[in-house]
Ligand SMILES: [Zn+2]
């Protein structure tokens with residue numbers, strides 16, 4: 505149901521991405537996309553990795569007069585499976601892209617519209633093609649740019665009424681013309697794709713975690729969990745793949761610079777879960793889980809190395825683990 509009258513209508517401007525053929529031009533394009541986001545050295549490294557990531561996607565190759573061309577829409581083709589990209593993860597901003605069965609979803613809008621647009625474009629995706637933005641809770645690192653995503657790109661925003669009202673009183677979201685409300689605990693449907701919403705005890709107003717069901721697979725998006733609440737283990741065990749919060753190392757938190765009230769909040773029942781708690785959930789999940797991407801790592805109270813080391817102490821060496829960066833998009837994950 506449309507919401508918030510009084511804003512100018514926004515038409516959905518579904519332009520095709522400015523795409524092209526050939527790896528050299530692809531690298532040049534990606535370099536341009538990330539030019540304002542990192543140093544020159546890391547730009548080159550990022551572009552190189554992105555090209556590798558893109559070339560691992562099944563590509564359509566057109567043959568014209570004996571020459572091979574990568575077609576302009578080849579990176580949009582994903583077959584029947586589900587794919588996911590973390591565009592950024594952490595207290596500085598969260599945004600995850602999921603695509604399956606022709607449905608394109610964004611989870612959370614804690615990064616700027618420009619960042620999301622560029623990082624999706626680097627993976628051959630057009631933000632204007634996104635069908636829905638689904639918000640987990642009212643903290644700014646998840647919702648601060650929801651208004652921009654809606655107004656600039658015409659993306660419908662799915663949010664609970666309590667989350668929207670709490671966020672509006674805490675930060676300036678601007679006006680919306682297309683907001684749809686859901687109840688935490690319900691299921692959202694987009695064609696053949698469904699999104700289960702799971703209430704969390706995190707200290708947001710009305711938080712939710714998500715499970716995306718598509719093509720017979722289940723992907724969890726489980727961050728800002730509060731604590732290891734009842735039923736969370738069963739959810740993780742039901743998944744094929746998961747983005748899971750692995751927020752802090754208890755020792756770093758205890759010895760770190762945060763004030764005592766913040767330390768208590770993070771490890772308290774409405775805060776975040778630790779590396780070891782996340783690892784134990786993954787270990788208990790069993791063989792159905794094919795990979796995990798550790799998400800929402802604290803900058804002060806964790807590090808990718810420490811998170812990985814803790815998980816490896818609990819999980820087998822062979823289990824595929826990834827880390828969602830606080831500063832850049834991930835590769836393209838296949839579920
Ligand atoms: Zn958060």
Ligand SMILES: [Zn+2]
Pocket residue numbers: 641643706708728
């Ligand atoms: Zn939060």
